[in-house]
Amino acid sequence: MILFDLPTNTDVMAGSALKRLLAEYKQLTLNPPEGIIAGPVDEENFFEWEALIMGPEDTCFEGGVFPARLTFPSDYPLSPPKMKFTCDIFHPNIYSDGRVCISILHAPGDDPMGYETSAERWSPVQSVEKILLSVVSMLAEPNDESAANVDAAKTWRDDRKKFLEIAERTVRKSLGI
Amino acid sequence: MKAVLLTGVSFVLTSIVVGNAYYQKKQFYPSVVYITKSNPSMAMLYIQAFVGVILMGKLMRKIFFGQLRAAEMEHLIERSWYAVTETCLAFTVFRDDFSPRFVALFTLLLFLKCFHWLAEDRVDYMERSPVISVKFHIRVLSLLGLLGMLDLYFINDAYYSTLTKGASVQLVFGFEYAVLLTVVWMTLMKYILHSIDLQNENPWENKAVYLLYTELIIGFIKVVLYIVFMAIMIKVHTFPLFAIRPMYLSLRGFKKALHDVIMSRRAIQNMNTLYPDATAEELQAGDNVCIICREDMLATCKKLPCNHIFHTSCLRSWFQRQQTCPTCRMDVLRMTRAEAAAPQQPPQQQQQPQPQQPQVPQMPQNLFQGFPGMPPMWPNMPQQPQAAPGTSGASSTTTSATAMPSSTAGTSTVGATSTQPTPTTTGTTTVPPIVPPMLPFMMPYGSYAMPRPPRNLAGVSAEELRAMEGQERENVEARLQWLQDIQALLDGAMVLINQYNTVATQTGIAGISAASFPLSQNKSDKKEEMKADSSQNSSQHTNTQGPGLQPTDKTDREDQKLDFSGLEGATGFSPAKEETIPAWEDPHEEEHNDEMHEVRKRRLQKFTQENPSGVKTEHKSQD
Ligand SMILES: [Zn+2]
Ligand SMILES: [Zn+2]
Numbered sequence: 001m002i003l004f005d006l007p008t009n010t011d012v013m014a015g016s017a018l019k020r021l022l023a024e025y026k027q028l029t030l031n032p033p034e035g036i037i038a039g040p041v042d043e044e045n046f047f048e049w050e051a052l053i054m055g056p057e058d059t060c061f062e063g064g065v066f067p068a069r070l071t072f073p074s075d076y077p078l079s080p081p082k083m084k085f086t087c088d089i090f091h092p093n094i095y096s097d098g099r100v101c102i103s104i105l106h107a108p109g110d111d112p113m114g115y116e117t118s119a120e121r122w123s124p125v126q127s128v129e130k131i132l133l134s135v136v137s138m139l140a141e142p143n144d145e146s147a148a149n150v151d152a153a154k155t156w157r158d159d160r161k162k163f164l165e166i167a168e169r170t171v172r173k174s175l176g177i
Numbered sequence: 178m179k180a181v182l183l184t185g186v187s188f189v190l191t192s193i194v195v196g197n198a199y200y201q202k203k204q205f206y207p208s209v210v211y212i213t214k215s216n217p218s219m220a221m222l223y224i225q226a227f228v229g230v231i232l233m234g235k236l237m238r239k240i241f242f243g244q245l246r247a248a249e250m251e252h253l254i255e256r257s258w259y260a261v262t263e264t265c266l267a268f269t270v271f272r273d274d275f276s277p278r279f280v281a282l283f284t285l286l287l288f289l290k291c292f293h294w295l296a297e298d299r300v301d302y303m304e305r306s307p308v309i310s311v312k313f314h315i316r317v318l319s320l321l322g323l324l325g326m327l328d329l330y331f332i333n334d335a336y337y338s339t340l341t342k343g344a345s346v347q348l349v350f351g352f353e354y355a356v357l358l359t360v361v362w363m364t365l366m367k368y369i370l371h372s373i374d375l376q377n378e379n380p381w382e383n384k385a386v387y388l389l390y391t392e393l394i395i396g397f398i399k400v401v402l403y404i405v406f407m408a409i410m411i412k413v414h415t416f417p418l419f420a421i422r423p424m425y426l427s428l429r430g431f432k433k434a435l436h437d438v439i440m441s442r443r444a445i446q447n448m449n450t451l452y453p454d455a456t457a458e459e460l461q462a463g464d465n466v467c468i469i470c471r472e473d474m475l476a477t478c479k480k481l482p483c484n485h486i487f488h489t490s491c492l493r494s495w496f497q498r499q500q501t502c503p504t505c506r507m508d509v510l511r512m513t514r515a516e517a518a519a520p521q522q523p524p525q526q527q528q529q530p531q532p533q534q535p536q537v538p539q540m541p542q543n544l545f546q547g548f549p550g551m552p553p554m555w556p557n558m559p560q561q562p563q564a565a566p567g568t569s570g571a572s573s574t575t576t577s578a579t580a581m582p583s584s585t586a587g588t589s590t591v592g593a594t595s596t597q598p599t600p601t602t603t604g605t606t607t608v609p610p611i612v613p614p615m616l617p618f619m620m621p622y623g624s625y626a627m628p629r630p631p632r633n634l635a636g637v638s639a640e641e642l643r644a645m646e647g648q649e650r651e652n653v654e655a656r657l658q659w660l661q662d663i664q665a666l667l668d669g670a671m672v673l674i675n676q677y678n679t680v681a682t683q684t685g686i687a688g689i690s691a692a693s694f695p696l697s698q699n700k701s702d703k704k705e706e707m708k709a710d711s712s713q714n715s716s717q718h719t720n721t722q723g724p725g726l727q728p729t730d731k732t733d734r735e736d737q738k739l740d741f742s743g744l745e746g747a748t749g750f751s752p753a754k755e756e757t758i759p760a761w762e763d764p765h766e767e768e769h770n771d772e773m774h775e776v777r778k779r780r781l782q783k784f785t786q787e788n789p790s791g792v793k794t795e796h797k798s799q800d
Contacts, residue, residue: 015304015374015384016470016491022307023471045246047305074304077469078495108499124469124495124503 017076021046024128036132038070047072049081051132055171056140060164064171068100068135070128080105080122083131087174090166092142092153101148104134184228191225194218223277230284234291241320242295249298256294259422260287266419271346279346286353289327293360296320300364303371314372321365328358344413352406356423359399366391382476382490386441393438396431403427437497444496448479448489452509455480467491468504483507 025046028038035054040046049070055061067086073079083105085098093101103120147153155163198208198218212218238245245253264283268275299317303309335351370388374381403424410417455478467474469491477489485504487495495503502509 015371018305018307020469020471044306044308045302046307074301075494078498108501123501123506124491 017072017074018046020077021072028129033129033133035136036129038128038132041069047074047076049128051083051128053132053135053139055174056136059140060167061139061171064174066139066174068098070131077124077126080107080126081128081131083135087170089170089174090149090152090155090163091139092144092147092149092156093138094152095148096151099148100135100138101146102134102138103146104131184232187225187228190221194221226281227284230288234288237292238295241292241316242299243316245295246302249295249302252298253291253294257287257291260290263419263422267349267417270414270417270419271349274346282346282350286350289324290353290357292320292324293357293364296324297360297364300368300371303368303375309375317368321361321368325358325361325365328354328361332358344409348406348409348413349417352402355402356399359395359402363391363395366395385490385494386445389434389438389441392434393431396427396434399427400431440497441493444493444500447496447500448493452479452481454478454489455486459486469495481507481509483509 021040025039028036035056036051038049038051041048041050049072051068051070053066053068055064055066066089069084069086070081071084072081083100085094085100087098089098095101104122104126106121108121108123142153142156144153144157152163155166194212194217195208198211198215199205202208202211212222242249264287267283271279296317303313331354332351335347335354338347339345339351367388370384370391374384403420406420407417407424410420455474459480460474460478465474466472467478467488468485469487472488474486474488478486479489479492480486481492481502483502483505485502487503492503500509501507
């Protein structure tokens with residue numbers, strides 16, 4: 001994680017998407033939410049972020065540290081970013097390639113699962129912080145009704161013990177043990 | 178490392194070839210002849226030329242771009258593959274012209290294309306990086322200048338070659354470079370716009386608009402170029418298969434640009450006409466930060482009907498995508514329509530006490546004008562689909578608004594005539610095709626452009642929307658009004674059916690029969706109920722319905738709820754109401770599904786007794 005001196009808004013000339021990302025980064029750095037670290041991968045490109053998410057306490061992912069990559073569109077915040085875990089994680093709402101499938105990341109109008117109400121969708125009122133917090137709560141409470149990973153959803157529903165085992169392995173792997 | 182080795186090997190081999198030739202022939206000219214006659218030597222020289230091109234490319238990349246980013250590299254490789262494939266396809270068309278020169282020209286084209294793509298990517302990157310150096314500007318400008326000049330040169334070359342030697346493969350080159358020139362233009366325009374944006378401290382409001390129009394114009398030029406090229410190629414050679422994919426892409430790009438421009442224009446128009454500028458006091462109150470860009474609101478801002486304030490420019494780009502409030506997701510167009518109907522409130526309220534007495538000739542048509550769910554058999558129906566979406570919806574609501582008072586002004590004698598033909602309704606047996614056409618109409622409009630009897634809305638939205646939270650009495654009143662309107666609608670529908678039946682019996686066509694519908698025995702009950710209602714005044718309604726109309730906590734969505742309750746009343750009255758309920762696709766409405774066979778009966782009760790489930794379930798479906 002790169003933590004460099006933040007350029008303030010006044011001395012940086014930037015487009016509106018970039019300004020908002022700068023503002024959000026500043027906010028996240030000054031008041032980091034618990035269990036979440038996030039920031040640009042490269043200080044020259046603010047549209048690629050890296051995030052580290054701690055597994056929420058009292059869940060099967062407790063203790064794990066999961067890296068993810070956020071890719072912002074050039075019209076952010078009008079369109080949502082994409083989020084992808086860069087580690088292996090077995091979870092009903094995470095595709096096997098790591099892409100996160102939660103309604104907050106879907107623009108109103110595109111609904112891959114066909115059941116989300118627009119109230120939970122992306123809107124400029126959302127932010128990186130809210131996305132990451134939603135992901136944390138998604139880790140804590142998988143939604144097996146809208147499974148991105150059908151296998152994981154099935155295991156979660158039918159064979160909780162096995163799911164917990166896999167989660168534990170994921171946690172250990174994420175810590176490099 | 179491998180590349181360096183290969184380059185070295187190629188240089189060594191070339192020098193061996195040249196050295197060998199010179200050693201054997203001792204003189205320059207014979208050596209050249211020897212090499213050109215020897216196939217292995219020529220092959221070696223071609224490879225050497227290829228290596229030379231790559232080295233040249235690396236050098237230019239170093240000069241103009243420095244290190245390429247991973248994303249740029251990926252993009253470049255992906256596009257190169259397509260370009261190579263298309264070039265191979267082009268070779269098949271021009272196999273007669275096939276020569277080393279031809280291959281060299283195509284290689285050069287591919288080479289230049291790569292630089293155009295890289296320039297595009299680099300300029301797009303300007304928006305993404307907070308650190309843009311002077312070097313960046315010099316590089317981009319010189320590169321764009323060089324590419325533009327090369328493109329012009331090759332277009333010129335191709336043009337004269339075609340004029341003097343007739344149509345040949347030069348056509349393709351001329352056209353390809355023309356397309357590349359449009360790319361240079363687009364990139365240059367973007368660069369200029371980004372640069373101006375960078376100079377400003379505040380975000381430049383009109384940048385997005387300029388970008389949109391630039392894209393539209395360049396997209397149009399590209400499409401024209403492709404069509405002309407296609408036409409010429411088909412005439413001169415054959416169908417240019419290799420141009421299909423880029424042509425499709427440019428068509429798609431143009432379509433998107435057109436769509437964006439239209440949406441943007443609509444958004445701007447809506448904003449200028451529908452929403453007021455926020456006043457200084459309004460900006461002072463609240464935390465004064467635009468939720469879209471997270472910047473302080475100092476410049477011009479707009480206030481939406483839901484009282485949320487945003488930068489004009491931020492709101493415009495959001496409205497280009499969708500017409501909701503970014504903060505509360507209120508459908509703003511709809512709310513604005515409601516506001517447009519608001520001034521009509523006072524006269525309507527005065528006429529409220531007797532909405533049950535419709536005027537026979539006007540009532541039905543005017544009423545159903547406001548209901549997209551009505552089948553096209555009604556005279557006014559065809560206009561409705563155009564009127565409903567967009568701002569023009571306001572006028573449609575207004576129409577029905579003005580229609581209501583006139584209808585409610587009817588006398589009791591009219592009411593008597595309207596109920597008179599009741600026996601004929603029960604006597605005939607044909608099922609009119611009401612239900613099937615209804616469903617497709619209801620789905621699209623149910624979500625955002627549902628017209629409604631507007632007086633309730635008038636009571637609900639606008640200024641009161643703010644005050645509504647916590648003011649339960651107003652909610653109750655609003656709902657009561659809705660129910661009264663439902664009553665009027667039901668009567669109107671009744672009159673319509675009766676009219677139809679009278680005409681039907683006169684002409685010998687089978688009329689609408691309540692008996693032909695399932696559960697029709699309830700209908701006569703209902704009719705009696707209606708009659709009874711029409712003789713009562715509204716205060717009685719207040720008493721009987723009051724207890725059931727508890728305001729919910731979701732008061733800010735009041736007009737939506739009321740909207741649906743009103744519509745439910747209308748559809749619920751139509752004899753085929755059982756079928757209309759599933760049209761809402763409501764997973765929550767289990768009560769209805771479970772007790773489908775008692776719907777009519779229960780609904781009757783809802784109108785006169787305390788049971789509010791008709792209203793409530795509809796609310797649930799909206800949440
Ligand atoms: Zn703003
Ligand atoms: Zn709002």
